[in-house]
Amino acid sequence: MSFAAQALRKGVRRVLLFQALLTLTVAAAFGYARGRHDFMSAGYGGALVMLLSAWLGRGALRSAGLGGLYANAVTRYAAAVVLLGLGMGVLKLAPLPLIVAFAVAQFGFLANVHRS
Structure with missing residues (x-):
């Protein structure tokens, strides 16, 4: 595995861990x-x-290549819309905590910001 792939995997793990921490905090508060x-x-x-x-x-x-990244982005946005709708519409989950946790967990990407 290349150095870049290892760094990406490490960054993804760090982001997911921080997002889990943020999610648990928001969920516990609600x-x-x-x-x-x-x-x-x-x-x-x-x-x-x-x-x-x-x-x-x-x-x-x-x-x-770049085309694959764009296809991934479009698919992720579509999945987000469908899964949010599924959560609120079919599963009858409360919209406010669902959206707040969704928004707060997005800040998990800040866990991968490197300081020089």
Whole structure:
């Protein structure tokens, strides 16, 4: 495995770990304040972000070119819309905790910012 691939894998792991920490924090706050249903809703929103982040890392490793990266991005956006709709529509999860956890977990990408 090349150095770049190892660095990418390490970065993806770091981001996923930080996103899991953020998700658990938000879910615990909603669970404490509003109950089990909101805890589960927030957990779903954060888990969705982690799934999409893992998908991004996998796509970046497997991509043969710019076209592959664009296809991965379009697929991830479509999956995000479908899975958010599934969570709120079919699973009847609470929208506020789901969206808040989704947004907060996105900040997990800051875990991969390197300081010089």
